[in-house]
Amino acid sequence: MVRFKSTTRLSSLDVPVILTQTDTTVGFLSQNSQKLYEIKSRKSTKPFIKVYKDFKSFLTDGNRVPLSQKNFVRRSKKTTFIVKNRAFRVAKINLVSQVLRDTTWHYSTSANKSKESFNREFCETKADIIIEDNNGLIESSSSSLIKINEVKRRKIR
Numbered sequence: 001m002v003r004f005k006s007t008t009r010l011s012s013l014d015v016p017v018i019l020t021q022t023d024t025t026v027g028f029l030s031q032n033s034q035k036l037y038e039i040k041s042r043k044s045t046k047p048f049i050k051v052y053k054d055f056k057s058f059l060t061d062g063n064r065v066p067l068s069q070k071n072f073v074r075r076s077k078k079t080t081f082i083v084k085n086r087a088f089r090v091a092k093i094n095l096v097s098q099v100l101r102d103t104t105w106h107y108s109t110s111a112n113k114s115k116e117s118f119n120r121e122f123c124e125t126k127a128d129i130i131i132e133d134n135n136g137l138i139e140s141s142s143s144s145l146i147k148i149n150e151v152k153r154r155k156i157r
Contacts, residue, residue, distance in 0.1 A: 019111055019127035019137070020100070022051070023091040024078050026118055026137045028127065029106035036107055039126045042114045048107040049080050049087045049143075057104035058090055066150040073148070082147040082156070089143060100131065110142060 015032035017039065022029070029051070030036055037044050052058040055074065065073050065083060073081055073090075080089040089108070111123045118139040124130060145157035 016128035017126065018100070018106070018129045018131060019123050020131040021133065021135070021137055022108060024143045025140045026111040026123070027108050028111050028123070029100075029108055031103065031106060033107045036109055040109060040112075040114050042109075047087060048109050049089055050105055051108040052088065052090050052105045053092065053100075053103075055090055058088065061105065063088065066148060068150055069148045069153065072153070076144075076146075079144045079146060082145065083149070087145075111137075111139075 015030060015035065017032075017035050018029040020027065020029060028036055028039060033048055036042075036048055052061070063083075063086070065081075078091075080087055110118075111127075112118050113122065118137075120137065123137075142157070144155065147154045147156055
């Protein structure tokens with residue numbers, strides 16, 4: 001379910017905060033990290049994960065993965081990587097939504113206040129756009145978090 005049926009109504013939103021089911025759990029997506037910091041009441045020193053819709057977008061954004069880890073990154077599912085203190089994930093968005101297809105990347109975070117569980121009412125009041133399919137919004141486990149460099153990889157979460 002997309003609450004806004006007309007794209008002309010979306011043009012008035014500067015940079016929207018989207019509430020949707022991500023590849024792992026319910027999440028807020030936006031290209032404005034400041035809005036996400038305000039919603040989550042989160043310290044601005046803790047960065048957000050940048051989610052790309054495909055590897056081409058990831059590379060176009062000027063990112064690189066160590067050559068020895070490239071195949072591991074490409075084949076991983078539901079995994080967030082940290083390379084040189086930058087967190088990213090390449091995740092295909094399953095929902096057929098023009099809003100999500102038009103952007104190549106979003107900052108992503110779980111849909112809740114910091115260190116609290118999912119609360120639908122809270123999330124609906126904070127989101128500019130809500131995208132939901134027939135399955136609804138389901139809180140599930142977050143992605144794995146792996147720090148990689150040229151030589152090794154270390155699982156953090």
